[in-house]
Amino acid sequence: MVDQATGEEGLIQLLDPVGARVDTPENAGYRARVAHLEGDDLRAMYRDMVLTRRFDDEATALQRQGELALFAQARGQEAAQVGSAYALAPQDYVFPSYREHGVLHVRGVDPVDRLRLFRGQDHGGWDPAEHNVQLYTLVLGSQVLHATGYAMGIQRDGLVGTGDPTRDAAVAVYFGDGTTSQGDVHEAMVFAAVNDSPVVFYLQNNQWAISEPTTRQAKVPFADRGLGYGIPSVRVDGNDVLACYAVTLEALERAHSGGGPTLIEAFTYRMGAHTTSDDPTRYREREEEEYWRRRDPLERLEALLKAEGLWDEAWFAAVEADAEVLAERIRTETRELGAPPTEALFEHVYATPHATVAEERAWFAEYEDETEASR
């Protein structure tokens, strides 16, 4: 029913939309990759998806209250993000776009730090080295090349194919369906393919690039493009957290062992607006939103937990309490962020002294002093 270029054929799926396990000969390898996940693991995934959505809701509310200049929701993409992030090893490195709140949550990037950019308080907000997560990138596709170069560095460090799971490293780079039209994505796939670089190209096809549907970007499934580069490619149900976890794990195994890049197309849906400045009622139908609302990734995992006797009301109450604590912290601490000092305008333009910056900084300080004195 959805007006999409690529259809839903060929998606790897381990949970159907009502949360029942899918057992087919085709997904046997992926089922094996999730067989070790126990009740605690599945509940942890669910909890992280709940917290990711609560982060979204609170940030959106803060924007409406004027506390954030802008916000881009991840709503609907929690399974695609949390599932893939669960597959990463600590030494793996993440290059996000700007909507990967679920990935950053799993990697441990502080939620308040994640809002600095949207508040206009910082262009970044966290130390990339702390969690191996690069800053958000707003120019579409730029980070896909950075990720590929970083992976080429990992190769030169000799950290591919050592056989030691605590040392072998890879890069996961996140981007969207609209970004696939950028030349940088093409170039990144060429560089990664010919160098056998350890990159997982994680494409979240959320069906919409602001107002443009996937029919404006592609005539064939996005994953088909990978084959042209000689990159193994897979389409996965992006609202199925187990399938997203399994395909990412497979891709990382390939990357870690020296098998090179993989393209994953996670077929999902942007349930919210592009950002708080956007109005989807101008370009998409309510019935489409309703279709995807019935495929909510949180409800799917909830159904599985309940069907398999893993749901526990006391535990769920604790998850809701954790979400409330998170929300309260975001509300309070985001307001307390304030503005950086004026000098920050001139800081770190260069790593070494630069005469133009030094002169303008000195001039501006003097100007401010004089203005202050004359008041």
Place this chain on the structure above:
Amino acid sequence: MTTTTERTAQTTAQRDVQTLAFAKALTLGMRNAMAEDPKVLVMGEDVGRLGGVFRVTDGLQAEFGEDRVVDTPLAESGIVGTAIGLALRGYRPVCEIQFDGFVFPAFDQITTQLAKMHYRSRGKLTVPVVIRIPFGGGIGAVEHHSESPEALFAHTAGLRIVSPSTPHDAYDMMRASIASPDPVIFMEPKGRYWSKGAVDLAAPPAPGVLDTARVVRSGTEVTLVAYGPTVATALKAADALAAEGTSAEVVDLRAISPLDIPAVVASVRRTGRCVVIHEAPSAHGIGAEVVSRVTEEAFHHLEAPVLRVGGFHAPYPVAKLEHDYLPSVDRILDAVDRSLAY
């Protein structure tokens, strides 16, 4: 190393002065930096087996291997974008853009990503990438092979822009650029690749070589400001002026961002007259910035308006017309005459 070079001075423990072609000085600058630091990489189109279309990377792949001297796919945005990623991983890539006119596919990566990474991370990330661009005209090339895009980069905060004019500076500035934690756009005057000069290979990079101008000829009546390919033209003009009885001082900027304005102003305060020369179009250019700053800081020392000699506000012309487009000795002399007559 010395088989293709001519030794002109005795080698001592402190000095190893050789006469080298400009291009060879660049090669040795990269070569010695690579020998000192295993994190230094060279990457670009045809830089490996071929040694680059101008042979500036000649011999490097044979010495350092394919992992450190990388023949890249033919994609300039890809070259710079992956270099940024390598730099984030701790490497120091030196990228070759084959010709000036081919840098524009990488313009986005250079200006929106490379230039801003240190700033947007509040200093947590550094991206020590050098981007070598053979630039300028005078070699009878086809379209897109003779351009001077330095002002487009100089307008972007976060980038350092330099252009050497002599083999020794080429060697020195290359090593300093590779050592710099800031990204450097290294503009190589391709028309000077085959010019020769003395290079002291043993000397450590001179401090401030990426920040400072240099007086390359002293004079008293007019200051000629140039960089890269036009320094040689300015020196020829100074010779011609000397024959006519006019004493010209020539300042080689070397650094385009930052500009060493104090050095230019000090010269103009002595001479009272100034002409700025570059191959890039005069309009909206580096020369306009020099004129503005000299006017602000040496206004009462000026005997005449500061003039510019540069390319025209037209696309770089066909080779048969480039002699009309490029700043010539005659056009410099004309500008000096106008300044003196003011």
